[in-house]
Amino acid sequence: MENKELFRLLAGKNSLRLELELKLNEMIKREYYAKSQIILKPGQIPNRAWFIEKGSAMGFVFKEEKKVPFWFWNESEIMVPLNSFFNQIPSETYIELLEPGILLSISFDDVQEILLSFPESNEYVRKIMQDYQQMSEKRILEFAAYTPEEHYLHLMRDCPAIFRKASVESIAAYLGISRKTLNRIRSRTRRF
Numbered sequence: 001m002e003n004k005e006l007f008r009l010l011a012g013k014n015s016l017r018l019e020l021e022l023k024l025n026e027m028i029k030r031e032y033y034a035k036s037q038i039i040l041k042p043g044q045i046p047n048r049a050w051f052i053e054k055g056s057a058m059g060f061v062f063k064e065e066k067k068v069p070f071w072f073w074n075e076s077e078i079m080v081p082l083n084s085f086f087n088q089i090p091s092e093t094y095i096e097l098l099e100p101g102i103l104l105s106i107s108f109d110d111v112q113e114i115l116l117s118f119p120e121s122n123e124y125v126r127k128i129m130q131d132y133q134q135m136s137e138k139r140i141l142e143f144a145a146y147t148p149e150e151h152y153l154h155l156m157r158d159c160p161a162i163f164r165k166a167s168v169e170s171i172a173a174y175l176g177i178s179r180k181t182l183n184r185i186r187s188r189t190r191r192f
Contacts, residue, residue, distance in 0.1 A: 003028055005076055006051045006104055010124045020118045027110040033101045040081065040095040045088055048105040049080035055101025056165045060094050069174040072098075072162050079103070082132055098165045148177045149185050156189075 002025050007016050016024075033039065033055070040046055042061075052075050059071035059081070070093070073079040084091040088108060106114075114121045142151045152175055155162065162171065172182040 003051075003104060005053070006078075009051070009076065009078065010127075012127070017118065017120070020114070020121065023114065023117070024106070027106050027114070029105050031103045031105055033097045033103060035097060035099050037097045038094055039097065039103075040091050040093070042092050042094065043090045045090055046081050046085045047108050049078065049085055049108075049111065051078050051104040052076065053102040053104055055103070056098045056161065057101065058096050058098055058166060058170060060096065060170075061092070062094075067094075067170060067173065069166070069170050072159060072166065072174070074159065074161050078128055080128070082129060143176065148175060148181060149189070151175050152182070152185050153189065 003021075006028075007021060007024070010016060030053070031050075039050075039057075052073055054075060056075065057073045057079055058067075058069045059073075060067045060069045062068070079095065081091050081093060081095070083089070085108060111125075115125065142154060146154070155171075155175065166174075168179055168182065172179045175182065177185075
């Protein structure tokens with residue numbers, strides 16, 4: 001059966017009902033993207049949610065003509081701009097692939113059909129939303145309570161792949177520091 005990794009993520013320790021798996025397999029599209037391809041822009045209403053089968057992506061905004069990342073997604077993660085997707089309102093952000101990628105996607109209409117036809121799928125969506133909420137709260141806490149060095153060390157621990165995939169400028173902007181400050185932190189932390 002296709003899409004097993006996505007199904008494992010959705011169902012957790014359980015497994016999806018066979019009928020749900022079959023329906024999802026009919027609805028899910030496999031999409032191929034090039035490095036630096038932008039798949040969502042401000043003003044667009046996102047009609048798709050994605051699962052990153054291969055690759056990574058970055059959510060960002062422009063501030064003073066510079067990209068300011070606010071989120072990174074890696075392989076085996078669900079990528080969805082929650083508010084604009086579920087409320088079908090224009091996005092305020094960009095999503096860009098950091099490397100060539102393979103994404104599994106499902107349309108908003110198909111998600112709605114699944115939610116109506118398979119009541120247990122509401123639990124899967126709730127879990128996705130809880131995960132996003134937890135990550136958002138963690139990010140807010142890091143900005144409010146941690147030094148830039150602590151924030152950097154947490155990012156290194158939690159998302160080491162980002163340091164191989166994102167530019168130094170993007171990582172510095174994500175941490176809310178200058179590239180120069182990031183380089184100083186990196187040199188200090190390498191000594192330990």
